[in-house]
Amino acid sequence: MRLEESREFTARLEKAALKLLKLEVFRKPDDLARRFGLPLPVVRFWWRNSDQKTEPLGHRELTLKQSKIIRRANQVLEGWEKIKRYRPACGAPLSNGRKCKLSVVIRPPEGWDRGCLADRCRMHGGLSRRVRKKKTEDE
Numbered sequence: 001m002r003l004e005e006s007r008e009f010t011a012r013l014e015k016a017a018l019k020l021l022k023l024e025v026f027r028k029p030d031d032l033a034r035r036f037g038l039p040l041p042v043v044r045f046w047w048r049n050s051d052q053k054t055e056p057l058g059h060r061e062l063t064l065k066q067s068k069i070i071r072r073a074n075q076v077l078e079g080w081e082k083i084k085r086y087r088p089a090c091g092a093p094l095s096n097g098r099k100c101k102l103s104v105v106i107r108p109p110e111g112w113d114r115g116c117l118a119d120r121c122r123m124h125g126g127l128s129r130r131v132r133k134k135k136t137e138d139e
Ligand SMILES: [Zn+2]
Pocket: 090, 091, 092, 100, 101, 102, 120, 121, 122, 123, 124
């Protein structure tokens, strides 16, 4: 997954998470993180960096628009489970002329500002913070 795609996808997750927290569909970032299998520190960080103002729906009946927004946000966040399981292939060229089929790596929480998924697998430098050179000779 290219850096831009990964960033965009992560931004969509963040937006959806903040929406649901704002409306108090989930009361705490941790509850939301657990429900969708997101890393706790990431969701906490998103929430801390927002204005943290809530507009609770209370017990009033949802308007059609509100329920649509909530459903959409849920779908976006459920997409994370899917993408986690079916990550794109690394695609780094191998010495036998083929391409690496391992899944790209999920970045640790502190790397999510660059997107949740790296563009390479663990073996091919997906976790390195530097810009990759043509070939990594280590290991
Ligand atoms: Zn690889």
